[in-house]
Amino acid sequence: xxxxxxxxxxxxxxxxxxxxxxxxxxxxxxxxxxxxxxxxxxxxxxxxxxxxxxxxxxxxxxxxxxxxxxxxxxxxxxxxxxxxxxxxxxxxxxxxxxxxxxxxxxxxxxxxxxxxxxxxxxxxxxxxxxxxxx
Amino acid sequence: xxxxxxxxxxxxxxxxxxxxxxxxxxxxxxxxxxxxxxxxxxxxxxxxxxxxxxxxxxxxxxxxxxxxxxxxxxxxxxxxxxxxxxxxxxxxxxxxxxxxxxxxxxxxxxxxxxxxxxxxxxxxxxxxxxxxxx
DNA sequence: TCCTAAATGATATACAATCTCAATAGTCAT
DNA sequence: ATGACTATTGAGATTGTATATCATTTAGGA
Numbered sequence: 001x002x003x004x005x006x007x008x009x010x011x012x013x014x015x016x017x018x019x020x021x022x023x024x025x026x027x028x029x030x031x032x033x034x035x036x037x038x039x040x041x042x043x044x045x046x047x048x049x050x051x052x053x054x055x056x057x058x059x060x061x062x063x064x065x066x067x068x069x070x071x072x073x074x075x076x077x078x079x080x081x082x083x084x085x086x087x088x089x090x091x092x093x094x095x096x097x098x099x100x101x102x103x104x105x106x107x108x109x110x111x112x113x114x115x116x117x118x119x120x121x122x123x124x125x126x127x128x129x130x131x132x133x134x
Numbered sequence: 135x136x137x138x139x140x141x142x143x144x145x146x147x148x149x150x151x152x153x154x155x156x157x158x159x160x161x162x163x164x165x166x167x168x169x170x171x172x173x174x175x176x177x178x179x180x181x182x183x184x185x186x187x188x189x190x191x192x193x194x195x196x197x198x199x200x201x202x203x204x205x206x207x208x209x210x211x212x213x214x215x216x217x218x219x220x221x222x223x224x225x226x227x228x229x230x231x232x233x234x235x236x237x238x239x240x241x242x243x244x245x246x247x248x249x250x251x252x253x254x255x256x257x258x259x260x261x262x263x264x265x266x267x268x
Numbered sequence: 269t270c271c272t273a274a275a276t277g278a279t280a281t282a283c284a285a286t287c288t289c290a291a292t293a294g295t296c297a298t
Numbered sequence: 299a300t301g302a303c304t305a306t307t308g309a310g311a312t313t314g315t316a317t318a319t320c321a322t323t324t325a326g327g328a
Contacts, residue, residue: 082256108257122216123242
């Protein structure tokens with residue numbers, strides 16, 4: 001069991017994520033923190049963001065073809081990214097994806113596309129995994 | 135209007151994408167072609183894939199945290215990527231996303247997660263765009 | 269206060285993808 | 299078929315995001 005230490009850097013990353021009104025990416029978080037704490041390293045920001053995500057305190061928003069964005073974890077909701085300014089915003093969740101897509105326009109967005117990626121273990125890998133454990 | 139030229143490299147990329155049974159990424163397409171045509175460059179493979187996508191002949195499948203995969207464009211369908219082997223496969227489309235998610239298991243996959251990313255133009259960028267055109 | 273290992277900062281590295289630019293090779297007009 | 303024009307190529311440099319490495323620093327318990 002690893003001992004977890006509270007550092008000022010981790011506190012600064014947490015503060016930057018929770019006080020941000022938008023959903024900043026790692027670089028934006030770094031730029032925010034470096035103003036108050038010039039010695040902080042980008043690597044430390046990435047590391048602490050990963051820790052906070054692992055602890056469930058911060059949610060990672062992966063977007064396609066761009067850097068990850070980060071959000072304090074709240075209820076279930078989807079995100080929308082502006083294809084022009086790359087800003088990420090919240091949208092409400094609906095059960096039906098098409099309903100949800102239409103709803104996007106009620107937020108003032110002009111919807112261009114949406115992508116859904118499922119992740120799972122394929123049958124072959126399930127077999128391999130099972131075989132390895134025998 | 136740019137003149138489009140038919141090159142053997144473009145033909146080879148097209149052939150590699152359309153004959154592949156899986157959904158290869160650019161590197162896999164390159165490795166396939168380089169066997170028959172050793173002088174081809176990775177840059178040419180990327181360039182031609184982008185051209186084919188722009189022309190609507192090939193579909194780009196973006197996956198989260200990995201290289202893009204490519205598919206000949208057929209009817210509307212989603213994709214699922216194995217989190218272990220990174221292989222991408224087709225799944226049928228259902229209107230309801232949760233139904234679709236459950237359906238994934240009928241393909242033998244153990245579903246771990248799915249992510250939906252919407253893309254559109256935010257209200258601010260719509261205003262900026264409109265302002266620029268005046 | 270001292271010890272130990274977790275965390276940091278600086279830098280190197282990985283990886284996908286694009287860009288640069290001189291050389292090559294399609295296509296059109298003749 | 300020939301030449302001219304320029305789109306395309308190949309090789310390598312470059313970019314952008316993120317992680318790995320490792321000597322140094324520092325949090326926190328004894």
